[in-house]
Amino acid sequence: MFTTRKRSVFGGAAIIASAALVLGACASGDNGATPGEPVDPTVEEVTLNFAFWGNDVRAGFYNEALDAFMDEYPNITVNSTFLGFPEFWEARQIEAAGGGLPDVMQFDYSYMRQYSENGLLLDLGPYLGDIIDTSGISDEILSIGVVGGVTTGIATSTNAWGMYTNPILAEQLGVESYPGGGSWDDYNDWINEVSGQLDGHWGGTDWTGRIQNFEIQLRAEGGNLFTEDGQPGFDEARLLEFWQQGEAIRNGGAIPGQRLEEIAPVSGFDAALTLTELTWDNFGAGYLGNLGEPYTSLGLVEPPVHVEGARDLYLKPSMLHTISAGTDHPEAAALLVNFLVNSPEVGSIFGTNRGLPASQTQLAGANLGELDAQIRDYEASIADRLGDAPPVPIVGYGSIEETFRQIGAELGLGTITPEQAVERFFTEMNVILNN
Template sequence: MFNIRTRRAALAAAAVTASAALVLTGCSGGSEPAATYDPDEEVTLNLAFWGNDVRADLYDQAIEAFNEEYPNITVNSSFLGFPEFWEKRQTEAAGGGLPDVMQFDYSYLRQYSENGLLLDLEPYLGDIIDTEPLSEQILGIGVVNGETTGIPTSTNAWGMFTNPKLLDDAGVEEFAGGDWEDYDAWMAEVTEAGGGDLWGGTDWTGRIQNFEIQQRAMGSDLFTDEGEPNFTEEDLAAFWEQGADIREDGTVITQQRLEEIYPVSGFDAALTASELTWDNFGAGYLGNLGEEYTELGLIAPPITEEGAQDLYLKPSMLHSIAATTDHPEAAATLVNFLVNSPEAGAIFGTNRGLPASETMLEGAELDPLGEQIRAYEESISDRLGDAPPVPIVGYGTLEEKFRQLGQELGFGTITVDEAVSQFFTEMDVVLNQ
């Protein structure tokens, strides 16, 4: 169902007909502020986001707080589930009718930006949109081909969750840090202590993000600014070969056991003591583990190269403005409030992730897990580098292919060389479609 939240005016609905195979059409959007903008003019903006009733209520509260300061700007908001949200945006994009302001996902930013569908926010940065509370790293996340088309609301970083209760039961200390071989050795110690009921972790070579941070440690992002691969078949083969021993000697949980417990992971099911993933997954883990587990460890991933800036802050989500908006300055004013205001921080807390803006973070009341994530991201500051280029169109397909090939390596149904060949074939299709 398409849920609608309205402030001071009814939301006009238009029926849109589109073909199943929809192609995004570029629109010409101005990059200069509207010369005729009148701050006292009655303006109506449409705001779209994905989420549920809980998030919708938070946006209602935020809009109400926004209207206390800007009573002349009416905000009509609508929300959908994540897949439906992007289906509707695709239909709107083809018809030139995107909402004025949108919650945006990182994986779609390049596609919409390169098709001219999003407003370049550069004219508003440092003016309507306050940049002081946002670091250069944060601002750089939303840049596509030299244009800022999104402002992150929140961030997360790659990290390692551990399960203190399981480690205590097994009589094994927390991973003390080190390189990937040290991590493998620690996992082997946990697995041995677990006696067949607990493993140290999963095969970490099944996640493209671990390949990415190893490549970044050597000075290369996975893809260039132009969207070309920045790694070779030899690079990928060497990475997957790192997992051969831990797959074969039983250090990590078997792929068959993971299939048996799907859709939960080994970490969710209290079968593994560690998991490398994004730091905002903690709440979901605790929810799945149950009341017996009250805390998680959160530490930095293994080191590939001492002193390397291999990690980066990734946006949980961004806010963008349609290139076709009739009210760019009013839209930028709304974005600034949703991204920077302490009021928005107090309302949303960590619902959209750890606030990216210092002023919004100051207003947020963090729960213990939120405080833990905040402390973690501060602890890895020396390892944080610039974010990689905005993901290529089709990156999600490649990430899923990488995961599937990792599963097959776990089952032993393909060799590393076969996996590399299949991945590069898929990448060629994605990059040339």
């Protein structure tokens, strides 16, 4: 039986003992052990590759967490890499085609069905309750990682769609910060009014470039982006209506698309050029890290409302952790997933950078700072707008989301009309859906 310096990883000696049995039952065949004998990844020299998306702030957090893991398991070496979100998935697609996915991956919900149904992710069932402690994770959260009756991912945290504001910048510029809520027309009017008073700063970005804003409008109408059987929950006319809403701010109110190209990969909000940003609520730490002094705090308010009283928002997994089906070290990889999901020390390191921790064990270790408490309070404040989560994303959803973003960027640059954008989107979406 293997030993640990911190029993909290498994929640006690009894779980450690059962984990050793699992390690024996699920051992891969390349470790030199006699068949049937327990395999101890903390004795065997093991190297794991871990990949995530994010920025330098998140990378610093992961470095701390992985160092703590390797202190706990000195015979396991973890090599990590990170990219921006679009580039991360481009790299995974190339690796998937060549059979070389990283052992452990930070994973997005939108790609779960695609990778699971293609047999690219390891079935975590044999490790649940043993190597991967599930005692502090609710059944509802565990079900997020289930595709076709098989658990292939463990949610690290949950988050919700919201709007970040920069009250400090607003005060510097002598304008009022956006209060949150209101209608989308109200938000457009505010963007135009504020931007008209500024030189070199803007109220916000063209929000019609984000598919999530389209999604919450559809949810407010009682629909979803895609139905349970994978069909679009909208037609060309509805998408055209959405993209036309951005015309009110594309010619001066929103930060110009060309300016966004110049400052990429950071956003206008990261660069202290815009006063608002619609995004997932766990992005705050990254914003603060990129903004730096004197922007030591942010506002977090609810997004505009399409239909009053609608339950258009929902909690989603901000990310999950998965293991490649082709890993040579499934037991060691499961140890890493358990640590990243459950460790109180990891909770202390990340706070809510990945969203509110899904594991109560990890949440207990999270010292909620001002921003972390803001996120917790924000999610409580939108309780009357929280509805059921949408269907598990269809195969190809990640590619559809990226296509939407790219076309939205072209609308912002003025190189395409809304009518052309709709035609192109449906053409490319149909190719993705029928591939």
